[in-house]
Amino acid sequence: MKGNFTESFMKGIFLICAVTSIIAILLMCIFIFAGGIPFIQEYGFKNFLLGTEWKPSNIPQSFGILPMILGSIYVTLGAVIIGVPIGLLTAIYLAKFSSKRLYRFLKPGINLMAGIPSIVYGFFALVVIVPIIRDVFGGTGMNVITASLLLGIMILPTVISMSEAAIRAVPNSYYEGSIALGATHEKSIFSVVVPAAKSGIISSIILAIGRAIGETMAVILVAGNQARMPVGITKGVRTLTTNIVIEMAYAADAHREALIATAAVLFVFILIINGAFLVVKRRTNLE
Amino acid sequence: MNRKDKIVIKDMDLYYGDFHALKNINMKIKEKYITAIIGPSGCGKSTLLKSLNRMNDLIEGLRIEGNILLDGKDIYGEDFDVNLLRKRVGMVFQRPNPFPISIYDNIAYGPRVHGIRDKKRLDEIVERSLRLAAIWDEVKDNLKKNALRISGGQQQRICIARALAVEPEVLLMDEPTSALDPISTAKIEELIEELKRDYTIVIVTHNMQQAARVSDYTAFMLKGDLVEYDKTEDIFSVPKDKRTEDYITGRFG
Amino acid sequence: MSRLLKSVVKLSAYITFGVLFFIIGYILVRGIPNLSPSLFHLEYTTENVSLFPAMITTLMLVFLTLIIATPIGVFTGFYLVEYAKKGNRLVEVIRIATETLSGIPSIVYGLFGMLFFVVYLNFQYSLLAGTLTVGIMVLPLIIRATEEALLSVDDSLREGSFALGAGMLYTIFKIVLPSAMPGILSGVILSIGRIVGETAALMFTLGTATKIPEGLFSSGRTLALHMYILSTEGMHINESYATGVILLAVVLIINYVSTLLSNKLAKGSNDE
Numbered sequence: 001m002k003g004n005f006t007e008s009f010m011k012g013i014f015l016i017c018a019v020t021s022i023i024a025i026l027l028m029c030i031f032i033f034a035g036g037i038p039f040i041q042e043y044g045f046k047n048f049l050l051g052t053e054w055k056p057s058n059i060p061q062s063f064g065i066l067p068m069i070l071g072s073i074y075v076t077l078g079a080v081i082i083g084v085p086i087g088l089l090t091a092i093y094l095a096k097f098s099s100k101r102l103y104r105f106l107k108p109g110i111n112l113m114a115g116i117p118s119i120v121y122g123f124f125a126l127v128v129i130v131p132i133i134r135d136v137f138g139g140t141g142m143n144v145i146t147a148s149l150l151l152g153i154m155i156l157p158t159v160i161s162m163s164e165a166a167i168r169a170v171p172n173s174y175y176e177g178s179i180a181l182g183a184t185h186e187k188s189i190f191s192v193v194v195p196a197a198k199s200g201i202i203s204s205i206i207l208a209i210g211r212a213i214g215e216t217m218a219v220i221l222v223a224g225n226q227a228r229m230p231v232g233i234t235k236g237v238r239t240l241t242t243n244i245v246i247e248m249a250y251a252a253d254a255h256r257e258a259l260i261a262t263a264a265v266l267f268v269f270i271l272i273i274n275g276a277f278l279v280v281k282r283r284t285n286l287e
Numbered sequence: 288m289n290r291k292d293k294i295v296i297k298d299m300d301l302y303y304g305d306f307h308a309l310k311n312i313n314m315k316i317k318e319k320y321i322t323a324i325i326g327p328s329g330c331g332k333s334t335l336l337k338s339l340n341r342m343n344d345l346i347e348g349l350r351i352e353g354n355i356l357l358d359g360k361d362i363y364g365e366d367f368d369v370n371l372l373r374k375r376v377g378m379v380f381q382r383p384n385p386f387p388i389s390i391y392d393n394i395a396y397g398p399r400v401h402g403i404r405d406k407k408r409l410d411e412i413v414e415r416s417l418r419l420a421a422i423w424d425e426v427k428d429n430l431k432k433n434a435l436r437i438s439g440g441q442q443q444r445i446c447i448a449r450a451l452a453v454e455p456e457v458l459l460m461d462e463p464t465s466a467l468d469p470i471s472t473a474k475i476e477e478l479i480e481e482l483k484r485d486y487t488i489v490i491v492t493h494n495m496q497q498a499a500r501v502s503d504y505t506a507f508m509l510k511g512d513l514v515e516y517d518k519t520e521d522i523f524s525v526p527k528d529k530r531t532e533d534y535i536t537g538r539f540g
Numbered sequence: 541m542s543r544l545l546k547s548v549v550k551l552s553a554y555i556t557f558g559v560l561f562f563i564i565g566y567i568l569v570r571g572i573p574n575l576s577p578s579l580f581h582l583e584y585t586t587e588n589v590s591l592f593p594a595m596i597t598t599l600m601l602v603f604l605t606l607i608i609a610t611p612i613g614v615f616t617g618f619y620l621v622e623y624a625k626k627g628n629r630l631v632e633v634i635r636i637a638t639e640t641l642s643g644i645p646s647i648v649y650g651l652f653g654m655l656f657f658v659v660y661l662n663f664q665y666s667l668l669a670g671t672l673t674v675g676i677m678v679l680p681l682i683i684r685a686t687e688e689a690l691l692s693v694d695d696s697l698r699e700g701s702f703a704l705g706a707g708m709l710y711t712i713f714k715i716v717l718p719s720a721m722p723g724i725l726s727g728v729i730l731s732i733g734r735i736v737g738e739t740a741a742l743m744f745t746l747g748t749a750t751k752i753p754e755g756l757f758s759s760g761r762t763l764a765l766h767m768y769i770l771s772t773e774g775m776h777i778n779e780s781y782a783t784g785v786i787l788l789a790v791v792l793i794i795n796y797v798s799t800l801l802s803n804k805l806a807k808g809s810n811d812e
Contacts, residue, residue: 010709011623017615018630021637021683024676031655032648089552097549106557108799113560115730115791117737119764120784123771124563127570153559160556186542186549207643214645216740217768241647241740248651248744263651267644274643278636342703347625374705384696386715396714397704446700453704 029267036264039257048261054227054238056247056255063258065265067229071237072213072269074230075223078148079155079212084205086152087159094160095167096189110164114157122218125150130222137234142224144233150222151215155208162207166200167193199284203277210273213266216241240266293318293457293487294339299353301334303346308334310511312353316457316504321479321488323502323519325495327534330508332491333381336459339489340376341369357457374401377455381462383442385434385449390426393434393445397453412452420448421478440471447478451486458482460490464497476501495535499523507531564788571785574778584750589770589779591786593752597760600753601670601746602735609675609682610728616679617686617724622712642680646740649677653745665747665759673745674738678731685727689720726801733794736787739764763787 040048043063051064098106129149134141170193178188194201216239224236225246238246244259244266251259294316301309309331316322324332337343338355341362354361362372374397385393394413403409413430417423422444426437434445443463450458460479464472479488479501492498498505499519506516507528515522515531526532581590616634624631653673663669693716701711717724739762747759748769761769767783770776 007707007709011619014615014619014623017612018619018624018634020612021616021634021641021679024679025637025640027656028644028648028652031652031660035655086552086555089549090556093549093553097546098553106553108795109557109560111799112564112791112795113556115733115737115795116563117739117764117787117791119737119739119768119771120567120787121563123767123780123784124567126771127777128566153563156556156559184542186545190545210643210645214647216645216647221771241645244647244651245740245743248654260651260655263648267648270644270648271640274640277643278639340703342699345699345702370705370707372705373703378703380696380699380703382696384694384700386697386700387719396701396706400701400704400706400710449700449704 032260032264032267035257036261039254039261040264043254043258043261048258049265052229054243056251056258061254063254063261065240065243065258065262067227068238068240068243068262069265070230071223072239072241072266074144074233074237075147075151075219075239076209076212078144078233079151080205080209082148082152083155083208083212084159087156087204087208088163088201090156091160091163091167092189092194095164096185096193110157110160114161118154118215118218121150121154122221125218126221139234140224140236142222143236144223144230147219147223147237147239148233150218151212154215154218155211158208158211159204162204163197163201166197166204169200170196199280203280203284206273206277206280210270210277213239213269213273214241216245220245240269290317290319292316293358294489295354295356295359296335297354297356299338299351299355301331301338301343301352302350304348308511309338312513314506314513314516316487316489318487319483319485320503321483321490321501322504322506323498324489324491324506324508325493325498325534326508326514328493329510331511332506332508333461335508336461336489336491337378339457339459340373340378342373342378344369370400374453375455376457376459377450377453378459379443379447379450379461379463382466383439383446385442385445387433387435389431390434390437390445391430393449394452397449401453416448416452417445419451419482420444421474421481422448438471440467440474443467443471443475444478447475447482451482455486457487457489460488462491462493465493472497495523507534509534567781567784567788571781571783571788574782575785576782579779579782589776591763591766591779591783593750594761594763594766594783595786596752597667597746598736598762598764600667600760601674601742601762602732604667604671604756605675605678605735606728606731608671609678609731612675613679613682613727614686614724616683617690618712620683621687621690622708622716638680638683641676642684646677646738649673649741650744653741658745664757665745665749666757667746667753667760668756670742670746670760671756673741674735677738677741678734681731681734682724682727685730686720686724689723689727690716692723693719722801722804726798729794729798729801733791736762736790736794737764738762739768743768763790 048063048065050066051062052066053062053064054067055062094103094106125146129146130141133146174192174196175188178192219239220242223239223242225238225242226236227238230237240262243262248259292315296312296314299309299312312335324335326332343349351363355363386396391413394416395409398409398412414423417426422441425441434442464475482488502519505519505522507514507522509530515526515528522531523535526535578588579590580592581588582592584590584593620631620634653669657663657669657672658665697715698711701715742762742765748761748765749759750761753760763783763786767780770780
């Protein structure tokens with residue numbers, strides 16, 4: 001029965017490996033929340049989330065993260081406004097307009113785009129987009145618009161690949177039915193095929209929002225990073241993610257805990273977005 | 288006619304969840320004969336066949352009551368090694384399923400599973416099995432060729448050779464020719480006739496002529512019941528059950 | 541109306557691919573002339589701004605991470621696809637866990653790595669802390685690739701193997717794994733890309749030391765981190781371009797190989 005022992009032993013090993021992910025996620029929750037929640041309780045939930053002043057070096061210190069929450073929302077919204085229409089239309093192009101031969105070039109292009117490190121995107125934005133914005137709007141060129149443009153580009157591959165897959169998954173009979181009624185190629189795609197792919201497209205947007213909120217290193221380079229309430233799209237902002245990176249290196253005591261608490265808030269945002277994604281996805285699978 | 292019973296199925300019931308797929312099956316399969324199982328699709332013939340080497344174990348929610356004895360020993364008994372059972376009761380599938388490796392490695396796969404490592408022994412086994420499956424002459428110069436790169440009929444004979452390589456006592460065949468053209472089918476049928484000398488063969492087929500041509504005994508199943516089981520000539524000439532007669536005559540037109 | 545729609549669609553595609561080619565072209569054109577030999581000095585000094593130590597550190601990090609994450613990810617895939625029964629609760633939970641992991645931003649990984657590996661387990665800023673942090677990060681990628689690859693292997697092959705009396709393990713390693721290999725490899729290769737491009741998760745785990753790490757417990761910096769630090773300092777823009785070229789080259793190679801592999805996988809399953 002030596003064979004059977006090896007079989008059950010290895011099955012056990014596989015099971016342990018499979019549980020690793022669960023352990024990892026639990027540990028992450030424990031350490032981030034255990035590090036952040038006590039501070040939030042002490043400082044006051046409302047003061048922390050809705051406080052408009054982030055001044056860790058003042059006496060007394062103030063740790064309101066509303067500026068960063070708004071900063072994250074601004075640049076994410078900007079990214080969605082720029083990235084989603086272009087991404088979705090590009091997905092439609094890839095799925096329904098491009099020739100097979102062209103597609104064989106373009107598809108790897110999208111994968112490549114997804115593979116480019118965020119620091120390269122950020123650096124590109126720093127040396128190309130920032131000067132242009134500076135020329136157009138004055139100031140430093142590091143502001144909400146720049147960060148939105150950068151993130152808009154960075155979420156393109158997410159929006160494109162998932163929307164394209166969703167559009168391709170729509171049965172061809174929908175399209176044919178519309179064509180048979182005398183509608184044009186374009187009309188059929190926009191009024192029949194794309195609506196049928198709705199839930200897949202929504203998932204892609206949710207995922208893209210998650211990417212944009214979570215992006216850090218690229219945003220630092222171009223967002224300006226001023227820890228103040230946003231004062232307009234041509235001025236700099238600081239996001240939740242960049243707040244952590246910029247100050248973590250030298251933070252201590254309450255300041256450090258406040259940063260971990262910032263991560264906890266970000267984590268909750270992401271969990272909500274992930275949850276929404278899973279719900280939409282599950283609904284799509286059930287349909 | 289006094290050959291021993293190789294497999295005895297006693298009061299066997301099989302359930303998929305709530306679905307009663309096989310109902311009180313009793314059947315004795317004689318050694319070194321060909322036994323055919325026929326019936327309309329969904330009657331449970333493949334399920335019955337797969338119970339004989341416990342391939343059904345892979346299906347979730349499956350429950351079996353009663354006994355299946357191989358040489359008098361219950362194959363569902365606790366001390367019965369499934370892998371050893373499958374070595375003794377080989378199987379050929381409906382669709383040829385050679386592994387995506389060389390022809391040689393396909394045939395040597397089973398012997399290697401059961402611990403044969405010696406190159407010379409393996410060479411012998413491969414050649415003997417391919418000869419038994421009547422495909423040696425066609426592939427002997429191409430043993431390193433990927434088994435997916437030969438025709439469907441050849442693939443099926445490779446699969447038969449692969450099953451034979453572990454020296455089974457029983458060979459189960461699940462509609463082995465349904466995916467093949469008539470010429471390949473004829474070759475496989477000829478081969479089955481040959482193999483009967485050394486092996487007990489149970490073949491499931493939807494093709495009644497095939498059953499009539501190759502088998503010694505035929506079982507007719509309907510909706511999970513074993514309706515009639517007798518010598519093939521009797522089943523096809525003087526069926527005792529009305530349902531058997533309807534099925535046979537209905538099919539023949 | 542139709543013509544307008546068509547133009548908008550085309551225009552969007554032009555923008556997307558225009559941006560892509562512009563980014564790559566711009567970095568390459570500006571960066572390649574800056575790939576001077578002094579960047580490849582064994583040791584980093586403020587004069588030569590060598591990126592060589594960062595290259596070696598990147599290789600070490602990739603190697604160590606894959607050694608840990610690949611078996612765990614692939615074995616998880618085995619469990620999920622080959623062993624777990626349908627409707628198994630645990631499988632549900634594992635799926636949700638991996639999906640959630642794949643959505644967590646790298647900065648959260650970085651902070652977790654800092655709190656858990658660097659501080660709690662007292663690894664300090666080190667290769668080990670960095671490895672374990674990005675190891676968890678690429679796990680979902682490898683798991684998903686393995687799952688998909690295993691699912692694409694025809695069940696009739698498994699049946700064929702079981703029918704010859706082979707056990708589960710033998711069947712997995714001799715029949716299923718070889719067929720699934722291209723898909724798994726392409727997941728592993730994408731993970732390499734992820735590790736090479738990572739910054740936020742490494743800053744507070746691997747640290748930013750300029751030397752090649754002497755062991756598991758010493759700090760270092762990867763190419764991407766190096767590029768980030770050069771960019772924020774603003775003193776060495778040319779060297780940043782050069783680092784960007786190397787990162788892009790790695791990404792291009794990785795994408796090329798993974799495309800080849802997935803084509804092979806697609807072809808393999810068409811063969812039948």
